[in-house]
Amino acid sequence: xxxxxxxxxxPLSVFWDEFSRSNILVxxxxxxTGIVLGGVLVAFTTNEVYDAFRVSFWNGLGTxxxxxxxxYVSLFTGSVGDPQRISRAFESGDPLAIRxxxxxxxxxxxxxxxxxxxxxxxxxxxxxxxxNIGVEGQIFxxxxxxxxxxxxxxxxxxFIHIPxxxxxxxxxxxxxxxxxxxxxxxxxAHEVIVTIMMNYIAFxxxxxxxxxxxxxxxxxxxxxxxxxxTAQLPRFFDTPIRFHLGFFIAVLMAVLVYLLLFKTTWGxxxxxxxSNPNAAxxxxxxxxxxxxxxxxxxxALAGMAGANxxxxxxxxLLPAFSSGYGFDSIALALLGKTHPLGVILSSLxxxxxxxxxxxxxxxxxxxxxxxxxxxxxxxxxxAAPAIIRTIYRLREPKHKEDLVTLGSWKG
Amino acid sequence: MAPVLELRGITKSFPGxxxxxxxxxxxxxxxxxxxxxxNGAGKTTLMNILYGLYNPDEGEIFVNGQxxxxxxxxxxxxxxxxxxxxxxxxxPVFTVTENVMLGEEYVKxxxxxxxxxxxxxxxxxxxxxxxxxxxxxxxxDIPVGMQQRVEIIKLLFREADILIMDEPTAVxxxxxxxxxxxxxxxxxxxxxSIIFITHxxxxxxxxxxxxxxxxxxxxxxxxxxxxxSLNDLASMMVGRDVNLEVDKTESKPGEVVLEVKDLKVLxxxxxxxxxxMSFNVHSGEVLGIAGVQGNGQTELVRxxxxxxxxxxxxxxxxxKEISKNSPRKITELGSAHIPEDRQKDGLVLAFPITDNLVxxxxxxxxxxxxxxxxxxxxxxxxxxxxxxxxxxxPSPTTSAGSLSGGNQQKVIVAREFSxxxxxxxxxxxxRGLDVGSIEYIHKRLIQKRDDGCAVLLVSTELDEVMQLxxxxxxxxxxxxLDVLDANTATKELIGLLMAGIIPTEEEKQKLxxxxxxxxxx
Ligand SMILES: Nc1ncnc2c1ncn2[C@@H]1O[C@H](COP(=O)(O)OP(=O)(O)O)[C@@H](O)[C@H]1O
Ligand SMILES: [Mg+2]
Numbered sequence: 001x002x003x004x005x006x007x008x009x010x011p012l013s014v015f016w017d018e019f020s021r022s023n024i025l026v027x028x029x030x031x032x033t034g035i036v037l038g039g040v041l042v043a044f045t046t047n048e049v050y051d052a053f054r055v056s057f058w059n060g061l062g063t064x065x066x067x068x069x070x071x072y073v074s075l076f077t078g079s080v081g082d083p084q085r086i087s088r089a090f091e092s093g094d095p096l097a098i099r100x101x102x103x104x105x106x107x108x109x110x111x112x113x114x115x116x117x118x119x120x121x122x123x124x125x126x127x128x129x130x131x132n133i134g135v136e137g138q139i140f141x142x143x144x145x146x147x148x149x150x151x152x153x154x155x156x157x158x159f160i161h162i163p164x165x166x167x168x169x170x171x172x173x174x175x176x177x178x179x180x181x182x183x184x185x186x187x188x189a190h191e192v193i194v195t196i197m198m199n200y201i202a203f204x205x206x207x208x209x210x211x212x213x214x215x216x217x218x219x220x221x222x223x224x225x226x227x228x229x230t231a232q233l234p235r236f237f238d239t240p241i242r243f244h245l246g247f248f249i250a251v252l253m254a255v256l257v258y259l260l261l262f263k264t265t266w267g268x269x270x271x272x273x274x275s276n277p278n279a280a281x282x283x284x285x286x287x288x289x290x291x292x293x294x295x296x297x298x299x300a301l302a303g304m305a306g307a308n309x310x311x312x313x314x315x316x317l318l319p320a321f322s323s324g325y326g327f328d329s330i331a332l333a334l335l336g337k338t339h340p341l342g343v344i345l346s347s348l349x350x351x352x353x354x355x356x357x358x359x360x361x362x363x364x365x366x367x368x369x370x371x372x373x374x375x376x377x378x379x380x381x382x383a384a385p386a387i388i389r390t391i392y393r394l395r396e397p398k399h400k401e402d403l404v405t406l407g408s409w410k411g
Numbered sequence: 412m413a414p415v416l417e418l419r420g421i422t423k424s425f426p427g428x429x430x431x432x433x434x435x436x437x438x439x440x441x442x443x444x445x446x447x448x449x450n451g452a453g454k455t456t457l458m459n460i461l462y463g464l465y466n467p468d469e470g471e472i473f474v475n476g477q478x479x480x481x482x483x484x485x486x487x488x489x490x491x492x493x494x495x496x497x498x499x500x501x502x503p504v505f506t507v508t509e510n511v512m513l514g515e516e517y518v519k520x521x522x523x524x525x526x527x528x529x530x531x532x533x534x535x536x537x538x539x540x541x542x543x544x545x546x547x548x549x550x551x552d553i554p555v556g557m558q559q560r561v562e563i564i565k566l567l568f569r570e571a572d573i574l575i576m577d578e579p580t581a582v583x584x585x586x587x588x589x590x591x592x593x594x595x596x597x598x599x600x601x602x603x604s605i606i607f608i609t610h611x612x613x614x615x616x617x618x619x620x621x622x623x624x625x626x627x628x629x630x631x632x633x634x635x636x637x638x639x640s641l642n643d644l645a646s647m648m649v650g651r652d653v654n655l656e657v658d659k660t661e662s663k664p665g666e667v668v669l670e671v672k673d674l675k676v677l678x679x680x681x682x683x684x685x686x687x688m689s690f691n692v693h694s695g696e697v698l699g700i701a702g703v704q705g706n707g708q709t710e711l712v713r714x715x716x717x718x719x720x721x722x723x724x725x726x727x728x729x730x731k732e733i734s735k736n737s738p739r740k741i742t743e744l745g746s747a748h749i750p751e752d753r754q755k756d757g758l759v760l761a762f763p764i765t766d767n768l769v770x771x772x773x774x775x776x777x778x779x780x781x782x783x784x785x786x787x788x789x790x791x792x793x794x795x796x797x798x799x800x801x802x803x804x805p806s807p808t809t810s811a812g813s814l815s816g817g818n819q820q821k822v823i824v825a826r827e828f829s830x831x832x833x834x835x836x837x838x839x840x841x842r843g844l845d846v847g848s849i850e851y852i853h854k855r856l857i858q859k860r861d862d863g864c865a866v867l868l869v870s871t872e873l874d875e876v877m878q879l880x881x882x883x884x885x886x887x888x889x890x891x892l893d894v895l896d897a898n899t900a901t902k903e904l905i906g907l908l909m910a911g912i913i914p915t916e917e918e919k920q921k922l923x924x925x926x927x928x929x930x931x932x
Contacts, residue, residue, distance in 0.1 A: 264782045265774045272770070275761045281718060282748070282756045283771040284739025 027335070029392055030381035031349070038374040039068030042366055071366050078359025079108045079352040099241050104355065106243035110313060112351025114139070114322075116250035117305035118329030119336060119343035120257050121173075121298045125191075126338040127261055128294035129274035134180060134195025135302040136326025137202030138173035142303025144206050145172030147310040147317040148214060150227030161230040166249070166307050173303015174296045176202060181295025185288035191295065199326075210319055224317040233312035246312040251344065253301060258340040260297075270294050302326065331379050350375065413476030415440045415604045416461075416492075416573055421470035423456055427805030430456040431467070432628040438573065438604055438621075443595065445619035446608045449648055449845040450815035451803050453628040454608045455497060458575045462494040463487040474573070493571030495562040497578045503551035507561050508533060510550055511568050529568075536567045540597050556587035563594065574598065575606045580614055581816075581843040592618055610845035612644050626650050649847045659857045662881040664693035668729060668834050668865035669715070675723035676707075676714045676889075684710035686889040687724070694833065697856070697866040699880030699897070703909055704871045707889035709751060712838045712869055716748045717741045728834060742771055744834075747827035751838035751869070753816075757823045760812030764804060765793030767811045768826045792829075800825035801851070817848030824852060828859065835859055838869045853879060873905060887911040 043049050043064035053060030077085075081104045089101035118135050125132035132138075146169030153164065180194035210222035233245040261267035273280040273290040280287055305325060310317050332350050336342025357371035416438040423431040430453040438444045448454050459465045461472065463481040472479050474490045481487050487494070501510050508530050517525040530546045537544050542560050550558060559579060566574055576595075580588045595605055595618065609615060615622055616636045624632045624647045632647050645653040669692040676685035684707045692698045700708060713719035715726060717738035726734040733741050742748075750756035758767050769778045769789055777788045793807035802821045804814055811822060820840070827835070837856060841849040856879060860866050870876050876883055880897045885908035892908045907914050 263784055263786070265779050265784060266782060268766070268773050268784060272759055272762075276755075276759045278756045279759050279770065282716075282738065282750060284717075284737060284742055286737075 031378050033381055033391065034374050034378035035072070037377050038370060039072065041373060042068050042071045042370055045367075045370075067364075070364050071360060071370075074360045074363040074366075075353070075356035075371075077356075078104055078363070079356030081105050095238075099237055099239075103241050104359070106237070106241045108348075108352040108355040109247050110242050110244070110351075111355045112347045113246045113250050113312070114305040114309055114325045115329060115332060115347035115350050116247075116254060116344055117301050117308060118325050119333040119347050120250075120253055120340060121177075121301035121305070122330050122333035123336065123338040123340065123343050124257055124261070124270075124301060125294055125298040126333065127267075127274050128270040128290060129277065130181075130184070130291065130294055130298070131192050132177065132180075132195055132295065132298045132302075133192050133330065134176060134198045134202075134299070134326075135305075135329050136322060136324065137195070137199035138176040138299045138302035139306035139309075139322050139326050140202045140206045141176045141306065142169040142173035143306030143310045143317050143321065144209055144214070145169055145303070146307025147224050147227060150231035150311055151225045151316075153231075154228065156230055158230040158232075158234075161228065162233060162245075162311070165227070165231045165311055166304060169303045169307020169311075170300040171303065173306065174300035177295040177297070177299015177302070178292065181292040181299075184295070185291045206317075207319060210317065214317070216316075222319055226316050227311060231311055232315060233308070235312075242313060244312040246308040249304070249308070250347075253304065254340040254344050257301070261340070266293070302329075305329075328375070331375065335379060412440070413473070414438055415475055416606075417473040417476075418457070418461065419471045419473070421457060421460055421472075422468045423453075423460060423465060424468060425456075425805075429628050431460070433470070434625065434628070434630055436623055436630070438606060440604055441599055441602060442620045443599060443605045443607055443618055445615045445622045446606055446625065447610065447612075447615050447622055447644065447648055448625040449610055449847045450817035452610075452625045452648075454625060455577055456628075457625075458494060458577055458606065458608060461487065462492060462575060488569050488571065491570065491572035492575065493566030493569060493573070494575040495559065495566065495577060495579055497581065499558050499562055501550045501558055501561060504549065506547050506549055507544055507553075507564075508546045510561055511546075511565050515569055532568060533564060536564055539601065540567065540594060542594055554587075556583050556590065559583070559587075559591070560594070563598075567598075572602075573604050573606065575608070577608045578610070578843070579607070580609065580611065588614070610648070612641050612648075612846065615644065616641065624648055645846050648845070649850075653846060653850060657853050657857065657878045659879075660861070662696045662860065664696040664881070665863060666694055667691045668694050669867065670727040671715075671724070672727070673724035674711075674714065674721055674726065674734075676710045676719055676721050678710050684889050685714065685721075688886075688889065688891055689724075690884055690891060690894065692834070692865040692867050694863045694865045695860060696881040697860050697868050697879050699876035699883045700867065700869040700886055701873055701876045701883050701905055701909060702871070702886035706886045708838070708869045708871070708886060710889075711886075712748070712751065712836055715741075715836055715867070716746065739771070745832050746834045746836070747830070747832040749820075749823055749827060749835070749837040749840045751842070753819050753823055758811045758819060761810060763793075763808040764797065764802065764811055764814070764822055765789050765807050767822050768793050768796050768829075770826060772826075772830060796822075796825040796829055800828075817844045820844055820848060820852065824855060828855060832859075832864055835864050835866045836869070837866065839871065840868070841870075841872070841875060873902065873909075877902065877905070885909055 046067045049060060049064045049067055052063035081102055086101040089097040118139065121135050121138070122132055146165050149165040149168035153161065156164065176198055180189070180191045180198060183189040183194050184191045207222070210224065214224045216223050216225040235242060235244045237243060261271060269280070269285045269290050270293070272283065272285055273287050277287055280290070306322070309321060314321060328350055332346040333343055336344070336346040353371050353375060357368045360366050360371075361368045414437045418434060418436040421431050421434045434457055446454050446457070456465065460467045461481065463483045463486050466482065472481055474492070479486070479490055481490065502513065505513070508526055511533055512524070512526070512529045517528045533544070533546045536542065542564060544557065544560050544564065550561060563574070579591060583591060595607070598605065607618065619636055622634050622636065622639070622644070623630060624634070624644065626648060631650070642653070671691070672689050674685050674688045675683065678684040688711070690698070700711070702708060710719055714721050714734070717733070717736050717740065721734040724734065725732055728741065728744050728746060731744060733744065754760060759770065766789065769792065772778055773784065773789070778785055778792065790807065796802070797804060797807045800821050802814070802818050802825065804818060811819060814822070840852050840856065844852070856866060856868070868876060868879055877897065877900070882894055883897050883900050883905065884891045884894045885905055886892070887909065888911065892911070892913055895904065904914065904919065
């Protein structure tokens with residue numbers, strides 16, 4: 001009833017507000033629980049644990065815990081680095097040894113980069129009420145157009161060639177997003193179905209491009225030529241560290257998406273359409289326009305993920321290069337509550353897990369799939385915060401009213 | 412004998428709001444207990460506490476003399492308490508039976524749903540309580556009044572003895588309200604007790620045995636319909652003397668602002684909804700459109716605001732033809748629109764109030780410069796309008812969805828009235844609102860009229876149309892049957908026209924000469 005005067009807000013508070021509303025504690029606990037469960041799973045799938053249990057229960061339990069522990073240690077050293085090795089390297093002063101020791105951390109950032117682009121693509125669409133399942137296909141197309149600009153456009157200086165090649169990637173993805181956007185706006189065709197179809201077209205189209213028009217004639221297997229050095233995203237360290245400019249471009253895009261969504265009239269329109277299309281129509285916003293624009297921008301961001309991979313990491317396009325970045329992006333965008341800041345954080349999580357998983361497999365022989373399971377478990381917990389609240393006896397969120405009104409469907 | 416239900420000292424605060432402040436309430440068995448209060452008074456909060464959706468900060472609950480801890484709806488149901496929420500909680504793609512069973516499923520052969528057994532019980536309930544319903548109909552296919560019955564059956568199915576109904580009449584047509592009242596009486600005859608939440612005085616007088624009035628989270632009085640009058644209740648509820656009549660002077664109509672010529676509009680199903688309709692609205696007057704719901708009012712409003720295309724005819728706003736214009740063009744010409752469904756069309760519930768207040772002006776100076784929103788100006792605008800239009804909220808940045816209906820409507824009124832407008836379409840502007848808000852919105856509408864705005868008022872509440880209008884057009888099946896002078900029109904005459912009957916001159920003389928009477932709902 002009383003109008004309390006706690007209305008002063010700092011300009012950046014929206015950034016935090018939107019995000020904190022989703023209850024970060026739940027996310028953190030979900031991650032933690034996922035890790036514990038993952039450990040149990042590792043123990044269950046290791047033969048030595050069973051052997052040890054045959055000796056005695058305590059022996060078995062000890063081995064189980066040790067196995068899980070070792071797994072996570074190698075996950076950590078694989079994704080962040082081995083502290084001992086790092087300190088030894090710094091003592092020795094050998095630059096190559098130092099770079100090798102700190103490489104895991106930077107490699108994780110390299111892995112996170114396409115996730116950021118992809119996650120932003122999904123998040124942007126989501127805010128406008130669109131479920132872009134087609135990120136994977138848009139990544140493929142973006143990689144193809146990006147790599148073409150990388151090897152076919154000659155004679156450009158780097159400071160022009162790089163942006164042009166990135167833009168080509170964005171353009172390719174944009175076209176792949178524009179089509180489902182237009183179909184939705186004009187015919188009402190559901191974007192989920194259309195983007196799934198567009199994925200298959202993209203996969204086969206890129207296969208064909210790699211086999212014929214874009215194939216490097218000097219190679220037997222389908223590969224494109226190497227991109228020119230002027231198109232390569234600059235790396236910040238010597239081998240083996242592959243950390244490159246793409247990461248910062250991705251973060252820049254996150255800031256741009258944030259500004260677009262929350263600080264511009266266009267973002268206002270997109271979010272209005274996404275939250276209540278009827279009210280958007282009432283307010284005179286052109287829904288078809290917003291739908292097409294949102295899908296196109298979403299596709300462009302996804303296309304940049306593809307271009308980023310070929311221009312920053314591989315320097316050429318190989319078949320099946322993306323290995324599911326696009327699909328992971330859907331999950332991590334939701335994990336990040338479709339907020340640019342959240343997307344960056346969850347991209348880092350996914351990137352570190354994915355990178356760590358590889359060395360985990362090498363070091364302790366735990367299959368790489370365990371990380372997929374881990375991701376799945378974490379996501380399941382995020383999706384069902386009630387489980388986490390029950391396990392940890394957290395208080396219910398204050399906004400129960402939301403729950404109540406969710407039950408009504410008249411709107 | 413102990414009362415079936417007693418609440419003692421219930422207190423609940425939300426950030427910035429003390430929603431319930433030491434509320435005591437006593438309900439006797441077999442009684443219809445009306446809980447009366449303005450929107451935001453704390454009625455829903457109190458009932459949510461009783462139903463276990465919120466935990467109170469303080470206070471005790473006794474059922475049949477026994478102290479109970481109600482931590483969740485499961486506890487409430489166990490104690491025989493059931494609630495029909497303000498917003499129904501049904502699954503549209505389920506049948507009536509499935510919805511009723513939900514959470515209380517009968518099974519056979521291990522875990523196969525036993526729909527038949529449930530349907531039988533529903534049948535039995537609907538016979539006992541005279542609740543007619545088709546158990547196999549899909550909820551999405553049945554009208555709102557029927558959906559409410561499903562909610563009631565759900566409670567009876569779980570054998571609730573104390574039924575809480577949160578503003579059950581807000582979404583019903585007058586006929587459906589009558590039906591509901593019959594059902595309520597049958598339930599009382601069967602030994603149930605009912606807590607009937609409302610802010611409508613007329614209903615309270617008609618149905619309640621006992622009345623508890625709350626205001627600002629506190630109980631301000633207890634009475635019965637015999638001991639008090641409409642005006643007493645209104646003053647108690649609002650906390651000051653209320654003027655139930657609308658004060659207004661003679662209108663001074665000026666030039667024609669809106670001219671509709673031979674308009675023809677189809678509804679989304681392709682049926683003719685507006686059939687060769689013509690009328691004018693002048694500046695400085697209120698033209699009321701009276702009619703039973705579903706006679707083309709919705710389509711008329713949508714056509715005038717650019718949300719539905721006209722297939723024939725013309726609409727002139729200030730001399731400009733607008734029947735092919737976009738909603739934005741029409742808005743920019745100086746037209747404002749209070750939509751009939753505020754939550755569906757008028758607001759983005761997830762957005763803060765501040766953003767809702769610039770929903771159709773966000774792209775203009777001073778709220779944005781080129782493509783950049785000016786958040787400072789938007790916030791400042793929000794603060795001013797919250798103040799000027801008396802929107803009750805803890806903060807201007809609270810989401811619109813957490814406001815009460817009256818305050819949500821005030822957000823819309825504030826937004827539409829804060830720009831310079833020459834024409835206003837107000838569609839069901841006070842539907843589901845409390846006395847205080849109705850009074851307020853009526854006052855603002857008349858103020859706009861006196862400022863020289865042309866007002867088109869569309870309402871299915873005949874009393875509202877008669878109180879506010881200067882001329883009354885009665886619609887029937889998409890046509891205007893007659894336009895009457897509000898000073899001489901009688902309820903009887905309008906009633907005949909609303910039913911599609913055009914009286915002869917003689918009858919008209921007879922009906923027209925009667926004293927004008929206004930009853931409050
Ligand atoms: N979940 C909530 N969070 C914050 N404030 C709330 C919440 N629910 C209700 N309120 C506030 O509590 C007061 C009482 O609301 P409510 O019980 O819904 O009133 P009523 O049902 O009488 O219209 C209002 O000021 C409302 O804004
Ligand atoms: Mg309420």
